[in-house]
Amino acid sequence: MNKKADRVISKVAPLCLISAILILWQIASSTGLVPGYMLPSPISVVKALINDAPLLADHAKTTLTESFLGLSTAIVMAFVTAGLMDRYLFLEKAVYPLLVVTQTVPTVAIAPLLVLWLGYGIAPKVVLVILTCYFPLTISLLTGFANADKDAINLMRAMGATRWQIFWHIKLKSSMNQFFSGLRVSASYAIVGAVISEWLGGLGGLGVYMTRVKKSFAFDKMFAVIFLICFISLALMKLVDLLEKKTMPWKYLKENGEERY
Amino acid sequence: MTTCRNNGSAARLSACHITKSFDGVTILDDVSIHLNEREIVSLLGVSGGGKTTLFNVISGLMKPDSGQVFLNGNEVTGQAGQISYMLQxxxxxxxxxxxxxxxxxxxxxxxxxxxxxxxxxxxxxxxxxxxxxxxxxxxxxxxxxxxxxxxxxxxxSDQVALLDEPFSALDTITKGEIHRWYLDVMDRIHLSTLFITHDIDEAILLSDRVYILAGRPGRIAAEIAIDRARPRDREFTLSEEFLRYKRQILESMGMETKK
Structure with missing residues (x-):
């Protein structure tokens, strides 16, 4: 009973706070405390969101495509490099510092270069998403591989398992937990990365739309896009959660209150 | 002392004159043990006495500094994947x-x-x-x-198994249950088993023979045959016979018992 109450509270509490903020914001706008050209009221943001829905959906499709292409490429690359780095110690020692250094290069700084090199199409956006997502994914996988149970590996060796079998049965499977925490971060990075790179020029996408409405001082539309981006990021994280539950059913056993035999 | 049996003998498994040291500290010094067909043999000793090291050598996870391991008469020293091994x-x-x-x-x-x-x-x-x-x-x-x-x-492997303190993590009641179950299963599957334990009662109850690994570096201090037919019931653990074995083991481990 108590647990149930806990769960209800943990869902209701944030909703209360968000509603309170929205109401205060609406009051501030309608009473003229904050002028509409500086901060549009929540209602006008929602109106903009509804009016522009078809246009926003179209731009969102472009951004999502870029994010998805970039994220999935980054996932594949992360698995390949982390796997190789785990297999060859020399490679790990050589590549790891380089990975860290690349992470210190600000995204905003490379984005214009990418546009210069790859044009205004989808390519520079996808590359930027890859660059932002690759690092957290690779690190989470490497950590996962390194933390695999040494005794379990010994047991596999005693059974005559090959390196590949040990990798598959122990390292890869036991690193899924780490991988999904990396993926959750990367999924939101992917959207933000795509939007930032769209700011710098492009033919479509939420970032392009954002720069357009900003230039025409349509702040209600601006806020509408920001809301939409937040919503997409949250939805993606939720998707990662669902994927995690599907991939790792054993992790969620206890929550279902199943008994032990 | 055990004689080393390899080619031509009936032993399923034998480890001959195993010596192993780490960083100049000798852990095992000329240890020889063997396991016959369908036997349950236990290796008894204090914690940190080199029991697990010996198992790592026998299973092929580690190479001994000197000595050999034979499985069914074939040398398998340093070869993993030949003998099944259940870790702690x-x-x-x-x-x-x-x-x-x-x-x-x-x-x-x-x-x-x-x-x-x-x-x-x-x-x-x-x-x-x-x-x-x-x-x-x-x-x-x-x-x-x-x-x-x-x-x-x-x-x-349905022939030879190494068990490293298989039941040590269980509570006393579960342990008693699993001992009975284990002896019962062993009678049906005919697995030759070598197991590590630091529980003297467990060693006497389950094994046909008990090796005592003692001292630093570890040497086989005694080999004691438990001459009691299996399956053994709980009565056995309360018998005079059982206590005699226990006293014999304690003495060979270097622990004084009051007479």
Missing amino acids: KDLLLPYDSVVDNVALPLLIRGAKKEEARAQAAAHFEEFGLAGMEYKYPSQLSGGMRQRAALLRTYLF
Whole structure:
């Protein structure tokens, strides 16, 4: 009973706070405390969101495509490099510092270069998403591989398992937990990365739309896009959660209150 | 002292004159033990006495500094994957169902997933695990987990198994249950077993012979045969005979007993 109450509270509490903020914001706008050209009221943001829905959906499709292409490429690359780095110690020692250094290069700084090199199409956006997502994914996988149970590996060796079998049965499977925490971060990075790179020029996408409405001082539309981006990021994280539950059913056993035999 | 038996003898498994040191500290000094067909032999000694090191050498995970290991008369020194080995922890993989965990040695040997599952599932009844096939290890009790780990060990090799303190993590009551179950299963599956324990009662109850590994570096201090037919019941653990064995073991471990 108590647990149930806990769960209800943990869902209701944030909703209360968000509603309170929205109401205060609406009051501030309608009473003229904050002028509409500086901060549009929540209602006008929602109106903009509804009016522009078809246009926003179209731009969102472009951004999502870029994010998805970039994220999935980054996932594949992360698995390949982390796997190789785990297999060859020399490679790990050589590549790891380089990975860290690349992470210190600000995204905003490379984005214009990418546009210069790859044009205004989808390519520079996808590359930027890859660059932002690759690092957290690779690190989470490497950590996962390194933390695999040494005794379990010994047991596999005693059974005559090959390196590949040990990798598959122990390292890869036991690193899924780490991988999904990396993926959750990367999924939101992917959207933000795509939007930032769209700011710098492009033919479509939420970032392009954002720069357009900003230039025409349509702040209600601006806020509408920001809301939409937040919503997409949250939805993606939720998707990662669902994927995690599907991939790792054993992790969620206890929550279902199943008994032990 | 044990004589070393290799080629031409009846021993299933023998480790001959094993010496092993780490960083200049000798852990095992000229240790020789053997295991006959269908025997249950225990290796008794204090913690940190080199028991696990000896098992690592026998299983091929470590190479001895000198000495040889023979399995069915063939030398297998330093070769992993020949003798099944159950480590102290049950090491069931949390992300695989019980049947997939148990089938792991078959998969490693190259069996197809469905085949391996079917082959593993066929033994669930015998090992008292019926109905647990598609549970996850976290849903099993400690005793059940040990049974599953033992079945996995058995599926790797139905001839010789090394068990490193297989029951030490269980509470006394579960331990008693699993001992009875273990002796019962052993009578049916004819596995020759060498197991490590630091529990003297367990050693006497379960084994045909007991080796005592003592001292630093570790040497075989005594080899004691337990001449009591299996299956052994609980009465045995309360008998005079049992106490005599216990006294004999304590004395050879260098622990004084009051007469």
